[in-house]
Amino acid sequence: MITFSHDRIAEQTNAPARTGRALPRERPLNIHRQTKQAMNTIQSNQLLEQLNWRYATKQFDPNRKINARDWATLEEALLLTPSSGGLQPWRFIVVTDPAVRAKLLPVSYGQPQITDASHLVVFAAKDNINEADVDAHVRHAAKVQGVPVENLSRLRDMLVGGIVKSMDEPARNAWARNQAYIALGNLLTSAALIGIDACPMEGFDRAQYDEILGLKARGLSSAVIATLGYRLPADKYATAPKVRFPREQVFVNV
Numbered sequence: 001m002i003t004f005s006h007d008r009i010a011e012q013t014n015a016p017a018r019t020g021r022a023l024p025r026e027r028p029l030n031i032h033r034q035t036k037q038a039m040n041t042i043q044s045n046q047l048l049e050q051l052n053w054r055y056a057t058k059q060f061d062p063n064r065k066i067n068a069r070d071w072a073t074l075e076e077a078l079l080l081t082p083s084s085g086g087l088q089p090w091r092f093i094v095v096t097d098p099a100v101r102a103k104l105l106p107v108s109y110g111q112p113q114i115t116d117a118s119h120l121v122v123f124a125a126k127d128n129i130n131e132a133d134v135d136a137h138v139r140h141a142a143k144v145q146g147v148p149v150e151n152l153s154r155l156r157d158m159l160v161g162g163i164v165k166s167m168d169e170p171a172r173n174a175w176a177r178n179q180a181y182i183a184l185g186n187l188l189t190s191a192a193l194i195g196i197d198a199c200p201m202e203g204f205d206r207a208q209y210d211e212i213l214g215l216k217a218r219g220l221s222s223a224v225i226a227t228l229g230y231r232l233p234a235d236k237y238a239t240a241p242k243v244r245f246p247r248e249q250v251f252v253n254v
C-alpha cells in the first residue's frame with residue numbers, strides 16, 4: 001500500500017524528509033513575461049518535498065512577518081490563478097490591521113491563526129455575476145490582447161450563455177465560490193514552494209465576516225480564508241504523518 005508518508009516520499013524521490021527549507025530562489029521576479037516553453041522548472045523531488053513540508057499550520061509565530069518581496073510574490077501568484085472563462089469572479093481581501101483581526105477572531109471559533117499569522121487573506125466571491133461582469137472582462141481582455149472588442153464577441157456570447165444565463169443566482173454564486181477555491185489552492189502551493197506556512201480555513205462565520213469587512217456593499221461574499229506566516233517550532237502538527245487515502249483508492253484509471 002502506498003501512503004503519502006514523509007519517509008515514503010523521501011524513499012521514492014531520494015528527497016530528505018521534511019527539511020522545511022525554502023527552495024533556492026535564483027530567479028528574479030518575472031511575472032508578466034509570457035514564455036512559449038516552461039523554463040527554470042524545479043525537480044520533482046523538490047516539489048514533493050515542499051508539498052510534504054506544508055501542513056495546515058495551527059500555531060504561527062506572532063513575531064515573524066512575511067517580508068514585502070515574498071508577499072508581493074504571493075500576490076502575483078494569486079493574480080495568476082486561472083478561472084473558468086478567465087472571469088476572475090473574486091477579490092482577495094488582505095487583512096493586516098490587528099484591530100480588524102481581533103474582531104474576526106471570535107467569529108472564527110477563536111482559532112489563534114487569525115491573530116497570530118502574519119497575513120490573513122479572505123477569498124471573496126463576486127455576488128450575482130452578470131452580463132456587465134462579462135462585458136468588463138471582455139473589454140479588458142481586448143485591451144490586453146490589443147484587439148477590437150468586437151473580435152471577442154464569440155467569447156462574450158459563450159460566457160453569457162454558459163455562465164450567466166445557464167445558472168440561476170444561487171448557482172452562479174456557488175460557481176464563483178468554487179473559483180475562489182482555485183485561488184486558495186494556488187496560494188497554498190505557491191506559499192509552500194517559497195517556504196511560507198499557511199492554513200486554509202473554513203472554520204469561520206461567513207455572514208459575520210461579510211458584515212465586519214463590509215463585503216456586501218462591494219457585491220462580495222466571503223468564501224474561504226487562509227492565514228500565512230511562519231510556524232512555531234512547538235506546533236506538533238508540523239511533524240504529524242500526512243493522512244491521505246492510498247493511491248489505489250484515490251486514482252481511477254479508465
Ligand SMILES: Cc1cc2nc3c(=O)[nH]c(=O)nc-3n(C[C@H](O)[C@H](O)[C@H](O)COP(=O)(O)O)c2cc1C
Nearest residue numbers: 054055056057058111199200201202203204224242
Ligand atoms: C477548505 C479547507 C478548510 C479548512 N479549514 C480549517 C480550519 O478552519 N482550521 C484549521 O485549523 N484547519 C483547517 N483546514 C485544514 C485541514 O484540516 C487540513 O488541510 C487537512 O487535515 C490535511 O492536513 P494538512 O493540510 O496538514 O496536510 C482546512 C483545510 C481546507 C482545505
